[in-house]
Amino acid sequence: MRNAFIEELCALAGAHDHIALIVGDLGYGVIEPFADAFPDRFINAGIAEQNMAGLAAGMASEGYHVFTYSIANFPTFRCAEQIRNDVGYHGLPVTTVAVGGGLAYGALGYSHHAVQDYALMRCMPGMTIAAPGDAWEVRACMRWLIANPGPSYLRIGKAGEPVYHDALPDVAPGRWVPVRKGEHWDGRALIATGAALGAALDRAEGAPVYSMPLWGMASKAAQPEMVAQHARVETLEDHLIDGGFGAWMMEAMIGHGDLAGRIAPVALDPRVCGMVASQAVLNRAGGLVR
Amino acid sequence: MTMPVPVRKDPAGCPLKARAQRIRRLALEMVTRARASHIGSALSIADIVAALYGEVMRVDPAEPAWDARDRLLLSKGHACVILYAALADAGFFPLNRLESYAQDGSDLMSHISHKVPGVEFSTGSLGHGLPFGTGKALAAKKQGRDWRTFVILGDGEMAEGSNWEAMLFAAHHRLDTLVGIIDYNKLQSLTTVEQTLRIEPLAEKIAAFGWAVREVDGHDVRAIADALSGAPWEPGKPSMLIAYTIKGKGVSFMENQVAWHYRNPDAAQLAQAIAEIGDA
Numbered sequence: 082m083r084n085a086f087i088e089e090l091c092a093l094a095g096a097h098d099h100i101a102l103i104v105g106d107l108g109y110g111v112i113e114p115f116a117d118a119f120p121d122r123f124i125n126a127g128i129a130e131q132n133m134a135g136l137a138a139g140m141a142s143e144g145y146h147v148f149t150y151s152i153a154n155f156p157t158f159r160c161a162e163q164i165r166n167d168v169g170y171h172g173l174p175v176t177t178v179a180v181g182g183g184l185a186y187g188a189l190g191y192s193h194h195a196v197q198d199y200a201l202m203r204c205m206p207g208m209t210i211a212a213p214g215d216a217w218e219v220r221a222c223m224r225w226l227i228a229n230p231g232p233s234y235l236r237i238g239k240a241g242e243p244v245y246h247d248a249l250p251d252v253a254p255g256r257w258v259p260v261r262k263g264e265h266w267d268g269r270a271l272i273a274t275g276a277a278l279g280a281a282l283d284r285a286e287g288a289p290v291y292s293m294p295l296w297g298m299a300s301k302a303a304q305p306e307m308v309a310q311h312a313r314v315e316t317l318e319d320h321l322i323d324g325g326f327g328a329w330m331m332e333a334m335i336g337h338g339d340l341a342g343r344i345a346p347v348a349l350d351p352r353v354c355g356m357v358a359s360q361a362v363l364n365r366a367g368g369l370v371r
Numbered sequence: 372m373t374m375p376v377p378v379r380k381d382p383a384g385c386p387l388k389a390r391a392q393r394i395r396r397l398a399l400e401m402v403t404r405a406r407a408s409h410i411g412s413a414l415s416i417a418d419i420v421a422a423l424y425g426e427v428m429r430v431d432p433a434e435p436a437w438d439a440r441d442r443l444l445l446s447k448g449h450a451c452v453i454l455y456a457a458l459a460d461a462g463f464f465p466l467n468r469l470e471s472y473a474q475d476g477s478d479l480m481s482h483i484s485h486k487v488p489g490v491e492f493s494t495g496s497l498g499h500g501l502p503f504g505t506g507k508a509l510a511a512k513k514q515g516r517d518w519r520t521f522v523i524l525g526d527g528e529m530a531e532g533s534n535w536e537a538m539l540f541a542a543h544h545r546l547d548t549l550v551g552i553i554d555y556n557k558l559q560s561l562t563t564v565e566q567t568l569r570i571e572p573l574a575e576k577i578a579a580f581g582w583a584v585r586e587v588d589g590h591d592v593r594a595i596a597d598a599l600s601g602a603p604w605e606p607g608k609p610s611m612l613i614a615y616t617i618k619g620k621g622v623s624f625m626e627n628q629v630a631w632h633y634r635n636p637d638a639a640q641l642a643q644a645i646a647e648i649g650d651a
Contacts, residue, residue: 121513122513129536129539131536132502132533132536132537135499135502135506135537136506136509138506139502139503139504139506139509140507140509142510143511162496162499163533166493167502167503171485
């Protein structure tokens, strides 16, 4: 996903001269193509995330679409108030990019586990979360974010993840993007966000699988109609259940009778917090992967 | 490039001083009407704001979003009444709109709001203005623009680490269109800056971060205007003006009193305050 991200960013920056990339002294081996191709629009803000987010907002207020890039919680929790006030409240086109979403940096420990990031970002009005499930979704999300500028959060994994689509999917906030058709119809469906897409496919047992790579506070309204078409909807995410994607989906059912009862969230058990292991082992320990 | 035309003619004598008196009176009336806090912080920067709008900044009240304008960020957003007053006084919006300050449904909230004509950026949480201004100055440099970004900071606010992150960045990137102004009234929320977190030697610290630093009597409008008009003072360096001020300046019973960070005047106190500020 990291490689798709930087390739797509370079392609977009070639077409749009208002795209800039600010990194928080991270991205070795990833961001060089952008830095080499667009040196005037590449900035290393150093290890100073509050300033990174604030100055990104300042640049965005003068016409740039700024991508800030760092690992896991550094570009989000460390500068949460700058994202809330400077970016979000002012409605500025800043895309906060976190690499190592979920437990991608499993062995690096709790500081590097991004399992509460949806909770933080989705409580901000106007914030669009982009959590692609594969490299194609990364590209589709980025094109959507540039075409629809505003505060956004792009959560990607590391490198070498499986690819599930064979072409650019049609994405929009709140849209259920088909990934695999059901082999039979018993009313059960699975919908994943982010890197949990693979876990959804593994658990499908013939049920249809969807991805939701773009979502946020504003796209809740479209969900009851989708859930109403199913008897059971399993949501999957590599995030804690608290404040996560499944909780978001259940909140979207408020005021819609018993639809919330059809949702079965699958998320990480907080026992993974503090554990040290590979992503695969932690996702199993957390209950996401059987 | 068109230059701004002053909407309101300053009276004879010292125009900047008269402007400062007018906006002090407006600010006092606003906080009294709204029973709002922070009048001491507002009076502290009245002369700075008067100098900026009366002489220093390139702005056009008829076109608040004019792209060649100088930008002002009030990082100590709780002092907003003085900026609202200055904007109305300069003609950015009608003076009677000030009467809605802090009322139900008003855009004039009690921390500076970007929904008000002429206001660039909403603050209220401290330590946000300088990083945001650094981004504006970086954008200006990359776009080859000559407009300047002014950021008014509180002295207590200088304890925020984000300011020092921004100072490192601005110096490293030689952002010399960025101009900070520290309202150094030596009082913060509970007591003195000295007793809270000592920031001295402040000028030396900021200079060590790579900024050009000057110090000024923060109530000498002529000295403030001259210093700010001349910025950048050193090519390639951002500028920081340390303005030595008095919290509550202009109203005897408010000066140097922490309580007036919070209190609002009653009718008698307002009358006395207005009388003390006087006319130009």
